[in-house]
Amino acid sequence: MSATSEGTPRRPTRPVRVGQVTIGGAAPVVVQSMTNTDTADIVRTAIQCAELARAGSELVRVTVNTPQAAAAVAPIREQLARMGVDVPLIGDFHYNGHRLLADHPECAEGLAKYRINPGNVGHGRKRDEQFAQMIEIACRYEKPVRIGVNWGSLDQDLLARIMDENARRAVPQDAVAVMREAMVVSALESAARAEALGMPGERIVLSCKVSGVQDLIAIYRELSRRCNYALHLGLTEAGMGSKGIVASTAAMAVLLQEGIGDTIRVSLTPEPGGARTQEVIVAQEMLQTMGLRAFTPMVVACPGCGRTTSTFFQELAQSIQEHVRRRMPLWRIEHDGVENMTLAVMGCVVNGPGESKHANIGISLPGTGEVPAAPVFEDGVKTVTLRGEHIAEEFTAIVDAYVARTYQRKSAVR
Secondary structure, eight states: OOBOTTSOBOOOOOOEEETTEEESTTSOOEEEEEOOSOTTOHHHHHHHHHHHHHHTOSEEEEEOOSHHHHHHHHHHHHHHHHTTOOOOEEEEEOSSHHHHHHHOHHHHHHOSEEEEOTTSSOSTHHHHHHHHHHHHHHHHTTOOEEEEEEGGGOOHHHHHHHHHHHHTSSSOOOHHHHHHHHHHHHHHHHHHHHHHTTOOGGGEEEEEEOSOHHHHHHHHHHHHHHOOSEEEEOOTTOEEHHHHHHHHHHHHHHHHHTTOOSEEOOOEEOOTTOOTTHHHHHHHHHHHHTTSOOOSOEEEEOOOOTTOOOSHHHHHHHHHHHHHHHHHHHHHHHBTTGGGOEEEEEOSTTTHHHHHHHSSEEEEOOOTTSOSOEEEEETTEEEEEEOSTTHHHHHHHHHHHHHHHHSOBGGGOO
């Protein structure tokens, strides 16, 4: 979709082709992620890239910070091909990107896009020279770039210039407004410089990463007002667990609802031992719950109350959600439209039958003191009542049968 959930068109931006993926224009909002492995470790990095891609990341960024990491890009690409994974890889460069790209042409060729931080390409005269070198290499290999400003590494010379200009105003702005303006100016001036060096505007993506929700919203509103480059959204250093999820969603959902943003990343700090793929799932669920895209069947489940003293409905909801995610890689290939399916797992008679009827498939489990029977509804019609100790297995089988029966196999379409 290229519209918000209420039908407001996305702000018109220039489409950027990254490998087989299009960012901006009329394309859907693209989900991306980033590895946290040592890129020089080819096997571990390839495995994590594959995990992220199979979870639904449409672009995967890798750190390219050393000669060893740059030399690993082509072998990682080859390893992914052997694994049957064709996800565009983005190189994340800071400080020495100009040198790494020049010294490792196979890296420059193998990456689908370069991420350049204008605050970290050098200082003074060297900054302009090294930025130009990276843009010239991107032009030579016809690679798009993301010019990614970050408030943790904002160009201090530019910030000083903006502060001086502000001091000469009749009514100076506060420090927060000055910082926001510096972020926007850094992105726009860097993009203009890239175009002056020969980079087509159709190969430029902009981002301005901050860790404050209101700052992100204000900056991207202004950035969107002043340019038509494709925009990458993300709250940097969002944090861990529920804090990171809530902060990222609070910021990006506002912008997406206003039609701002062409690609997103949810920058979660993984829980100790947690899966890196969690950030992909959160990004997908954000877009899907807003009605912007559909990635996987949605499971609706009641929160529980005094009527649902049993934990069985919680266990069933979790089991079904995990089953759907396990099956989705195959379903996505074999069944058209299955990602739009909704399932309901309800815990008592109050809202159970009603919610179940609204879903494609729903089950209303018995609450405290209710008859020990679980009616199942398919497309609003009760089809069977489950009883006994095997309700979970039987309901899972019903879901699988419904998918096979309802969603046409893609392989059958010629």
